[in-house]
Amino acid sequence: MAAPVSVKDDQLTRLVALSPGSPGSGRVAGLVRRVCAQTLSLPPLPAEVAVDEPQSEAESVIAEFAEQFSADVSTITAEQRSRLFKVLGDGIFGVVVQMYIADFIPRVRAGLEALDVGAQYLSWTHAPVEWDHTTDPSDVVFNEFLPAVGSMRALDPVTSELVRLRGAAQHNCRLCKSVRESRALDAGGSETLYADIEDFEQSKLLDERAKAALRYADALIWTPSHLVADEVVEVRARFSEVEAVELTFDIMRNASNKVAVSLGGDAPRVSEGTETYLLDSDGQTVFS
Structure with a gap:
């Protein structure tokens, strides 16, 4: 390998x-x-x-x-x-x-x-x-x-998956919403946890670190020219420098779904439920 x-x-x-x-x-x-x-x-x-x-x-x-x-x-x-x-x-x-x-x-x-x-x-x-x-x-x-x-590994897989699913919802990528990353599931991710992403500010399951990452993702997606100082400070406080860099690049990686969405090529992988995939050490998406 x-x-x-x-x-x-x-x-x-x-x-x-x-x-x-x-x-x-x-x-x-x-x-x-x-x-x-x-x-x-x-x-x-x-x-x-x-x-x-x-x-x-x-x-x-x-x-x-x-x-x-x-x-x-x-x-x-x-x-x-x-x-x-x-x-x-x-x-x-x-x-x-x-x-x-x-x-x-x-x-x-x-x-x-x-x-x-x-x-x-x-x-x-x-x-x-x-x-x-x-x-x-x-x-x-x-x-x-x-x-x-995708090969970066400083950020924990659950945070990466939460941010990915938030971006999937914001861009309405049907394909992205139909899949789940297996490392995140193994690390404690679940449908119960993911269901709280939509209204994450009110969640009792998502901790403040996860909420900080989701606020930052929303800011880069919707208001990148008006990043709120408190949100930036919170990311700096709750993430190391290398984690913050990876978080930023993760949001960009996830946003590549905009290419498929814009061209109508984002059909879901499955018609019901979700399909699991692995983001391997080379950053490649591998479906079982």
């Missing part, structure tokens, strides 16, 4: 540097990065091509979809999806993956800066970008970044 991996210092930098297409032709990437950041009221990712406004009907369709992707992915309509497919054709998946990068890395930056942790992951915020025109963003996201996050 391969040795466990973890998120490397330069992995966000690599994601930021992805600018598919020939040099100078990155209008779509530039547009998506501006729209997502504007929707979140956060600083945008660097863009090789600065784009202020859509300059065609096709770009307007992409901008509308990106805005809804960032604001509330669960409300993207079939009509919006159809219009995007007509504009992008087979390229739709790659562009939506770019939306995920443009949408969530600014949230991670806001979280890590507010917590004052993980500065090594933010070198891209002050260094020149060496643009990558050849690498497929979906390959880096799904085959490198997400498994690397």
Whole structure:
């Protein structure tokens, strides 16, 4: 078995540097990065091509979809999806993956800066970008970044699962809601405990550490530009620095479900009940 991996210092930098297409032709990437950041009221990712406004009907369709992707992915309509497919054709998946990068890395930056942790992951915020025109963003996201996050083991599995299920509900990912991680179940997770996630502030089963993690997840999902000081202080008080970094990356990893939700590809694994899976030491999802 391969040795466990973890998120490397330069992995966000690599994601930021992805600018598919020939040099100078990155209008779509530039547009998506501006729209997502504007929707979140956060600083945008660097863009090789600065784009202020859509300059065609096709770009307007992409901008509308990106805005809804960032604001509330669960409300993207079939009509919006159809219009995007007509504009992008087979390229739709790659562009939506770019939306995920443009949408969530600014949230991670806001979280890590507010917590004052993980500065090594933010070198891209002050260094020149060496643009990558050849690498497929979906390959880096799904085959490198997400498994690397999944392999991190500082945070206990129950907290990771609570945060995952909260994100699943907030984004209304049917697939994510239909599965349960086995390490968390072995460590004390249960349907009784998970049922309290919806109204976690009133829960008598969830402890204050779990509630702090869930508040932080909600903040990154809904109000990343207005992180509440008390919530940040509570995370710092109840989690070590390495746990807080992992918690932040976990929220981003879970939010990759926005790609499937936005494209209508989030069908549940089972029609009734839930299915168990293992997030193995390599960060891979393994169903029995």
